[in-house]
Structures are given as structure tokens and as C-alpha cells.
Amino acid sequence: MKKQFIVLGLGSFGASVAVTLQQLGCDVVAVDQDMERVNDVAEMVTYAMQADIGNPDLLLSLGSNNYDGLVVAAAEDMEASIMATLVAKEIGIPHVLCKARDNRHAAVLRKIGADAVVFPEEEMGKRIAKNLMSANFADWIALSPDYSVVEVRTPSYWVGKTLKELDLRRAHELNVVGIKDGDRVEITPDPDIPLKEESILMLIGANKTLEKL
Incomplete structure (x- = not known):
């Protein structure tokens, strides 16, 4: 319904x-x-x-x-x-x-x-400012003052590696909640498939950690 x-x-x-x-x-x-x-x-x-x-x-x-x-x-x-x-x-x-x-x-x-x-205008202003300051991110959505969801092109040092190899949750306290390849979105990424350079990763994590990317 x-x-x-x-x-x-x-x-x-x-x-x-x-x-x-x-x-x-x-x-x-x-x-x-x-x-x-x-x-x-x-x-x-x-x-x-x-x-x-x-x-x-x-x-x-x-x-x-x-x-x-x-x-x-x-x-x-x-x-x-x-x-x-x-x-x-x-x-x-x-x-x-x-x-x-x-x-x-x-x-x-x-x-x-x-x-x-x-406060839509205020929140959009903050979002745009974060995107401008973090040029590597395609988008940045604040979940709270401390945590956000971002979209970022696969970092060069992650290309060719699998999510299992990178173990982002343990190594960086980051979670990959989706991967975009063109118009296709995979919300349950296979941890054994190597990451592509052209893919967009949807990451969730602490702002301090995300900013380091």
C-alpha cells in the first residue's frame, strides 16, 4: 500500500x-x-x-x-x-x-x-560548505554533529583491493553501505570483489575519519 x-x-x-x-x-x-x-x-x-x-x-x-x-x-x-x-x-x-x-x-x-x-537553508549551506572543503567527496550528508554519510570516488590506494582486504570497519571505523557504478547501485557490496577506480563508494563514519580521506 x-x-x-x-x-x-x-x-x-x-x-x-x-x-x-x-x-x-x-x-x-x-x-x-x-x-x-x-x-x-x-x-x-x-x-x-x-x-x-x-x-x-x-x-x-x-x-x-x-x-x-x-x-x-x-x-x-x-x-x-x-x-x-x-x-x-x-x-x-x-x-x-x-x-x-x-x-x-x-x-x-x-x-x-x-x-x-x-532548517533547510542552513543545512544545505553546511552541506555545500563541506563539499567545497572536501573536494574528493561527491556528496556529504550529516547524520549528527559527529557522523556523516559521504559519497567518494574510490581512493587510488583502494583500487583493486577488496572490502575484505581493506577491512575498513576495523582499520578506519568506516562502513561501506553501498557502491555506485554508473546508474547501478549495489547496497550489499560483495566483500570479495576488487574495487574499481570509477566506482563511487557510499561510506558512513565519524566526521574526523572521513575528513582524513
Whole structure:
């Protein structure tokens, strides 16, 4: 059965989340007060509608207790964001992710039950900065202040060696969670196959260890 999500607010962040969830096979209801934004995503999601996201009756009218999750992507109107989060938790939506405008806003959202609070612009800025500082990495995703997942082209001194030979978990406290070869992704890499120069390795480990690469 498809997972079902509601996305409130269709700015750049909300629209991106809504369309990506739909592309991943979910059913998505996208809502915004701006009809132009609604029209921009209408053909790319299950259902798009214009409505006041601060209206406490909106989620009830959508039968939201049947949904798997809610994304409150409109942080500019703090009152509407807080109201939507409060109603969502009261009616039992399992997972509510909210975009916050600042730390005070984030603190209120967490206090009323938001399961996750994000600062997309700040997090993207940090991610870009890390990528710029670590030119060898194709991508860097922070899991916590101390651990990250990175994508890196196979280091020259690993080429031709197997994961078993390298024993990265013991030697460097790194785990290879996947290998990309072109469009093909292997999420359970064979430890006995030699690594190729053109492959992209998906590594998880401590930031200090990853930075040494």
C-alpha cells in the first residue's frame, strides 16, 4: 500500500519535498494559500489545493488521521505553522516534520510534539560548505554533529583491493553501505570483489575519519 503524505506550504522547500515524495511512489496532497504555487505542482502530485494552512479545520477535512506523515513547510507564518503542528499531533498523524524559521520557532514546534524540525537553508549551506572543503567527496550528508554519510570516488590506494582486504570497519571505523557504478547501485557490496577506480563508494563514519580521506 502506498504511503500517504500531506505537505503544507509550497515554497521551494515544500514543493521539492512534495514532488520528490510523489516520485518515490507516495500519494501526496499539496496545499498552499497561493494558487500560483498550487498550479506549479498540480500535475506532479496526487492532489494539489488552495487553502489556508493556518485553518485548524483543514487537516480534519482531509481525513489526515489516515496519512502516514505531514510536512509543515511554511515557516514564514509561525502561527499557522504552530497551529497545523498542534492539530496534526492531536488527531494522531504518526510523523510530523516542520520547517522552522529560527531557534525560538523550533523550540515551540518541538514542545508541541513535532517529530522532526529542520532548517533547510542552513543545512544545505553546511552541506555545500563541506563539499567545497572536501573536494574528493561527491556528496556529504550529516547524520549528527559527529557522523556523516559521504559519497567518494574510490581512493587510488583502494583500487583493486577488496572490502575484505581493506577491512575498513576495523582499520578506519568506516562502513561501506553501498557502491555506485554508473546508474547501478549495489547496497550489499560483495566483500570479495576488487574495487574499481570509477566506482563511487557510499561510506558512513565519524566526521574526523572521513575528513582524513
